[in-house]
Amino acid sequence: MIATFGVIAIVEPIAYYPILGRSAMYQAFMIGNIANKLLPAALIAQTDLDERPGTRRAELIAGAAIIGAVYIHLVTLVVLVGLLGTWLVGSLPPDLIGLARLYILPAVFGAVTVQAVVTMRNVRITVIAAVVAAVITFLVVPLVPALTNFATAMAVIISIVVAWVARSRTDAPPAAPPSAGH
Amino acid sequence: MLPTGIDPNSTEILPVAFHPVLWVAAAGVFAVIILQSVIYLRAIRRAGAAADLTDQQVSRAVRAGAVAAIGPSLAVALVAISLLPLFATPAVLTRIGLVGSAAFDVAAAGLAAGTQDAQLGGPTYTQKIFAIGFAAMTLGGIVWMLSALILTPILSKGDQTLRKVNPAVMTVVPAAALLGAFFTLALAETTKSPVHLVTLLVSAATMGLCLLGAKYLKKSWLHEWGLGFAIVVALAVAYFMTTG
Structure with missing residues (x-):
């Protein structure tokens, strides 16, 4: 268990800091879904009020837009997930729920x-x-089953090391990539 | 003593997943976010006067943000509903809907279950495994908050230094970490059963089609809905494979 938390503790902030940047980190940790919901809302409100990002006024508009987005998000969650979703899941046959439980992981991880x-x-x-x-999943783990719990940690560390050693040295530094999750 | 229905080895997770304490905690998270937004809005109105921003314009920005958020919020709700059977309402509302994200929280819970030689969902998914998985998500969230509050100022200095030393560090390391983690989690699913393998492939293919559609048909909403669609389509295929 300690190993698991260690992996999460190391991978999550380090993976996301460079992607999110400083101010988004502060916001993202409480509200979540920054990249797919809050940023578009902020940009649309700035366009609507004819303001370009970077000014103090634009910052305040973005803050207000995010508040509007958060309220919609809270209402959606309470009504659709909390009430409707809970009722739906409660009224579905148990074997269907069991099936959803069993195959939800591949359904999430594939996408x-x-x-x-x-x-x-x-x-x-x-x-x-x-x-x-692939090497870790199909070769290392079957050969040394004791390493099963460390498969992800090993893959992350080895990927970082190999990617670093084999990085393209001619690439121009790309722009900050958009967030993939939070 | 323990309330009725609580048994760490029971695979009936609902007594724990719907425990009143979790509902209170979920309500607390909602209350904090509402309160935070109210305080922010008042501060923005006050600061707006100095920045040539009228109250009407602030209200207009709130409305614009709300309208813009409708589509993405529905997409998040679809993903959250599909995870309800696994984690139940209080955990889904707080972790998937608000503080966390589907990808990281499911990964964290899955890894934690793995350390107990159990799997989320299957016959080894007991109340104890639910609790451990939920604890892993929450601890991930705590670390996230702590690093946001403590590490961000430090990292932002380090960031500039790192970028000066070698800009590749900031792009290579996070990309390799994320891709290494998700490839391993995805490939581990393929070894469980043929149905798991097909479910994974269908989910990946659906997501791929959504992203291609978003790019070439200029339908950006496909981008937001990709994960939700992929989960629903993949679960439907799993259903037809196991019952058909």
Whole structure:
């Protein structure tokens, strides 16, 4: 368990700091869904009021827009998920719920992996990470089952090291990539 | 003593997942966010006067933000509903809907369950595993908050230094960490059963189609709805494979 929390504790902030940047970190940790919901709301409100990002006025408009977005989000969650969703799940047959439970992980990870690959737009690192993960999952873990719980931690660390050693030295520094999650 | 229905080894997770304490905690999170927004809004109105921003314009910005958030909020709700059978309402509302995100919280809970030689969802998914998974999500969230509050000022100095030393660090390290983690989590699912493998592939393919559609058909809403669609389509395929 300590190993798990260690992995999360290390990977999550380090993975997201460079993506989110400073001010978004402060906001993201409480509200969540920054990239897909709060940023578009802020930009639309700034356009609506004819203000370009970067000014003090634009900052205040963004803050107000995020508040509007948060209220809509809270209402949606309470009504659709809290009331409607709970009722729906409660009224579905138990074997259907069991099936959803059993296969929800591959259903989430398949999509999220594709999203991460597309968001990162880096063929070299994608190939490295895929090969490292495949070697660990299909070779290392079956040979040394004791390492099962450390598979993800190992894949993350080895991917970082290999990607670093094999990085393209001619690439111009790309713009900050958009957030893939929070 | 323990209330009725609480048994760490029971696979009936609902008595724990719908425990009154979790409902109170979920309500607390909502209350804090509402309060925070009220305080922010008052501060913005006060500061607006000095920045040539009238009260009407602030209200207009709130409305514009609210309208813009309708679509993405519905997309998040779809993902959250699909996770209800696994984590139940209080955990989903706070972790998936608000503080966290679907990708990281499911990954954290799955990893935590793995350390107990159990899997989320399956016959090894007991009350104890639910509690450990939920604790892992929450601890991930706590670390996130602490790092946001404590590390951000430090990292932002380090960020400039790192960027000066080698800009590649800031792009290579997070990309490799994220991709390494998700590829491993995804590939681990393929070893569980053929249905898991097909479910994963269908989910990935649906997401891929949504992202392609978003790019080439210029339908940006497909971007937001991709994860929700992929989960629903993949679960539907899993259903037809196991019952058909």
